[in-house]
Amino acid sequence: MIHLLSQVFDTQFLASAVRMTTPILLAAMGGLLCSLSGTLNVALEGLMLMGAFGAVAGSFYTGSWLAGVGLAVLLGTLTSVLLSVTIIKYKANELVVGLAVNLAALGATTFMMRTLWQVKGSFIDPRIAPLPSWRLPLIHHAPVLGKVLSGHTPVVYASWAVVLIINYVIYHTAFGLRLRATGENARAAETLGVRTKKLQYVAFILSGALSGLAGAQLSLGLVTLFLINMTAGRGFVAMVAVILGQRLVAGVAGASLLFGLAEGLTMRLQGLRIPPQFVLMLPYLITIITMVLLRPRHPRPVLPEEARKAALEETP
Amino acid sequence: MTRFVSILVASLLLIMSFGASALAKTPRVVLVVERLGDRSFADSAWAGMQRAQKELRGKVIAKVVEAPELTAAEEQMAAFAKDGWDLIITLGFGYVDTFKKLAPKYPNSKFLIIDAEIPGIPNVKSVLFREHEGSFLVGALAGLMTKTNNVGFIGGMDIPLIHRFQGGFEQGVKYVNPKAKIQSYYVGAWNDAAKGKELTSVEISRGADIIYAAAGGSGAGMIQAAQEKGKYGIGVDSDQCYLAPKNMIGSMVKRVDNAVFYTIFDLVNGKFKATTENLGIKEEGVGWCGLPPVSDKVALQHVPKDVVEKLAQIQKDIVSGKIKVEDWMTR
Numbered sequence: 001m002i003h004l005l006s007q008v009f010d011t012q013f014l015a016s017a018v019r020m021t022t023p024i025l026l027a028a029m030g031g032l033l034c035s036l037s038g039t040l041n042v043a044l045e046g047l048m049l050m051g052a053f054g055a056v057a058g059s060f061y062t063g064s065w066l067a068g069v070g071l072a073v074l075l076g077t078l079t080s081v082l083l084s085v086t087i088i089k090y091k092a093n094e095l096v097v098g099l100a101v102n103l104a105a106l107g108a109t110t111f112m113m114r115t116l117w118q119v120k121g122s123f124i125d126p127r128i129a130p131l132p133s134w135r136l137p138l139i140h141h142a143p144v145l146g147k148v149l150s151g152h153t154p155v156v157y158a159s160w161a162v163v164l165i166i167n168y169v170i171y172h173t174a175f176g177l178r179l180r181a182t183g184e185n186a187r188a189a190e191t192l193g194v195r196t197k198k199l200q201y202v203a204f205i206l207s208g209a210l211s212g213l214a215g216a217q218l219s220l221g222l223v224t225l226f227l228i229n230m231t232a233g234r235g236f237v238a239m240v241a242v243i244l245g246q247r248l249v250a251g252v253a254g255a256s257l258l259f260g261l262a263e264g265l266t267m268r269l270q271g272l273r274i275p276p277q278f279v280l281m282l283p284y285l286i287t288i289i290t291m292v293l294l295r296p297r298h299p300r301p302v303l304p305e306e307a308r309k310a311a312l313e314e315t316p
Numbered sequence: 317m318t319r320f321v322s323i324l325v326a327s328l329l330l331i332m333s334f335g336a337s338a339l340a341k342t343p344r345v346v347l348v349v350e351r352l353g354d355r356s357f358a359d360s361a362w363a364g365m366q367r368a369q370k371e372l373r374g375k376v377i378a379k380v381v382e383a384p385e386l387t388a389a390e391e392q393m394a395a396f397a398k399d400g401w402d403l404i405i406t407l408g409f410g411y412v413d414t415f416k417k418l419a420p421k422y423p424n425s426k427f428l429i430i431d432a433e434i435p436g437i438p439n440v441k442s443v444l445f446r447e448h449e450g451s452f453l454v455g456a457l458a459g460l461m462t463k464t465n466n467v468g469f470i471g472g473m474d475i476p477l478i479h480r481f482q483g484g485f486e487q488g489v490k491y492v493n494p495k496a497k498i499q500s501y502y503v504g505a506w507n508d509a510a511k512g513k514e515l516t517s518v519e520i521s522r523g524a525d526i527i528y529a530a531a532g533g534s535g536a537g538m539i540q541a542a543q544e545k546g547k548y549g550i551g552v553d554s555d556q557c558y559l560a561p562k563n564m565i566g567s568m569v570k571r572v573d574n575a576v577f578y579t580i581f582d583l584v585n586g587k588f589k590a591t592t593e594n595l596g597i598k599e600e601g602v603g604w605c606g607l608p609p610v611s612d613k614v615a616l617q618h619v620p621k622d623v624v625e626k627l628a629q630i631q632k633d634i635v636s637g638k639i640k641v642e643d644w645m646t647r
Binding site: 012016019020114119120121122124218222223224225227228229230232263264266267268270271277280 | 359505511
C-alpha cells in the first residue's frame with residue numbers, strides 16, 4: 001500500500017499538477033474579475049484558445065517566446081473587448097454571446113492555422129520557440145520543494161504573482177471595492193458615483209489578457225504546438241472553479257489547484273489496476289461532491305446594510 | 317458559426333456541382349469527413365482521393381467536404397445523394413444510421429463506409445481493418461527494441477475500437493519479449509495534446525522507453541514527450557515519422573488511402589461491389605511503415621536489420637495464420 005501511494009504521490013505528480021493548474025488558474029482569475037463586477041464571462045474557453053493560437057503564431061514568426069506571450073495576451077484581450085462591447089454597450093445576453101465567441105474562436109483559429117501554415121489539424125514546427133523553464137534561486141536546491149516548485153515556465157510564476165496582485169487589488173484598494181460594489185448592486189454603486197460600466201470593461205479586458213496568458217502556457221508551455229480545439233474544456237473548468245471558489249480570490253485559486261491535482265491524479269492513477277473509466281471520472285466527481293458539501297456563501301457585503309437600503313430606496 | 321459555414325460551403329458546392337453535372341457521365345465521388353488534418357485517419361482517406369484524382373485524371377470528379385458535426389454531415393450527404401453523385405464516402409461508425417437512411421432512398425448512388433459495417437444494403441460497401449494485426453507488429457517492434465524491458469501504450473478514448481489497438485500491441489510485445497512490462501493509459505480525449513504529453517511522461521518516469529499512441533490529436537503530445545526525454549515513439553494510422561525523425565521508429569499504418577482509391581478505381585471500371593471487406597496484414601490494409609511497400613527511411617535508420625528481418629518473418633506468420641492475433645474489441 002505504501003509502495004502504491006509512493007508511486008502516485010511523488011514530487012513528479014505535484015510538479016505535473018502545478019503545470020496543469022496554471023491555465024485553469026489564470027482563466028479562472030479572469031472569470032472571477034468579471035463575476036465580481038456583476039457580469040458573466042462564458043467565453044474563457046474561446047479566449048484561451050485565441051491565446052494558444054496567438055502564442056504559437058508569435059513565437060513561430062519571431063523565434064521569441066516573449067513575442068508569443070505578447071501576441072497571446074493581445075489576441076485574448078482584443079477578443080474580450082469585442083465581447084464586452086456587445087454585452088455592456090449593446091446589452092446582449094452574456095450566455096449567448098459568450099458561447100458564440102467560443103464557437104467563433106474555434107472557427108477563427110482553425111481557419112487562420114490553415115491559411116497561414118497550410119496544415120490541417122495541428123501545427124508542429126521546430127521554429128516555434130517554447131517557453132523556457134526557469135529555476136527559482138534557493139528553492140531549486142531544496143529537497144522536495146525544489147522539484148515541485150522550481151523548473152517551471154515564466155507563465156507559471158506569473159500566475160502566482162497574478163493571484164497575489166488580484167488578492168491585494170480586490171480587497172485592499174478603492175478599485176477593488178468599487179468593482180465589488182458594482183457586482184453587488186450596480187445601481188446603488190452608480191448613485192454613489194462609481195462608473196460601473198468602465199469597471200466592467202476593465203474586468204473584461206483583464207479577463208481576456210489572463211485567458212490569453214493561460215493559452216500561452218497551454219500551447220508553448222505544456223506542449224509546443226497548436227491543435228484544433230486544444231483547450232479541451234479547460235475554460236469551462238475555470239468557470240466552475242470561479243463558482244466552486246465562492247468568488248473569493250483564495251477560494252478560486254484553491255479550486256483551480258484542486259482541478260489541477262485531480263487532472264494530475266487521473267494520470268498517475270492509471271496503470272494501477274483501477275479501471276481507467278473511473279479514474280477519468282474523478283475530476284468531475286470531485287466537482288460534484290465539493291459543490292454539494294460547500295454551502296453557497298454570499299460574498300461579503302461591500303456597503304453597510306443601511307447605506308445599501310438607502311441607495312435602493314433612492315433609485316426608482 | 318460552423319453551421320453557417322457548412323451551409324455556405326454546401327450551397328457553393330451544389331452550385332459548382334450543377335456545373336459539373338453538365339459534363340455528364342463522369343463518375344462523381346465525394347468524401348465527407350469531420351475534419352481533415354488529424355495527420356492520420358481522415359488525412360489518409362484524403363490521400364486516397366488525391367491519388368484517384370491524379371491517376372484517374374479525367375475519369376472521375378472527386379471532392380472532399382468537411383462537416384464538423386453529425387447533423388451538418390447528414391445534410392451534406394443527403395444533398396450529394398439527391399444531386400445524384402455516384403459514390404459517397406465517409407469514415408467511422410457514427411454515420412451508420414445516416415447511411416442506412418440514405419442508401420435505400422437513393423439506389424442509384426453508391427456508398428462506402430470505412431471502419432464500420434452495414435451489411436445487407438445492395439449499394440453500401442463497408443471496409444473494416446484488422447488494426448490488431450498491425451498493432452501486433454509494432455508491439456513486436458517495441459518488444460525487440462526496448463532496452464528497459466518496459467513499453468507504453470497511450471489510447472485516446474477508452475472505447476472498444478481502441479482496445480483493439482491496445483490488445484494487438486500488448487500481444488505483439490509479449491510474443492517477442494514475454495518478460496517486458498506494458499503500461500497502457502488513456503487520455504480520455506482526442507484533442508488534448510497537453511494531457512497526452514503528461515501521460516507519456518508518467519509512463520517514461522515509470523520506466524518505459526518506447527511508446528505507441530493511438531490517440532488522434534492527443535498523440536502529438538506523446539511525440540513531443542518522446543522528443544524531450546529522448547525516447548522512441550510509434551505513430552498510428554498515417555505514417556507520422558516525419559513529425560520527429562530522431563525519435564520515431566515507425567507507425568502502424570492503416571491504409572485507408574488504399575481502400576478509398578481501390579473503391580473509386582472499381583467504380584470507374586464498373587466493378588463496384590457492395591461487400592464487406594476486412595483488411596488485415598495479408599491484404600496490405602495495415603502494417604508497420606518500416607516494411608515494404610512503404611519502407612519508411614526514418615524508421616529504418618533507427619531499427620537494426622535483424623529486427624527488421626524478424627518483423628518480416630512475423631508478418632509472414634500472421635499472413636500464413638501461424639500467429640493468430642486476438643481481437644480485444646469483441647472481448
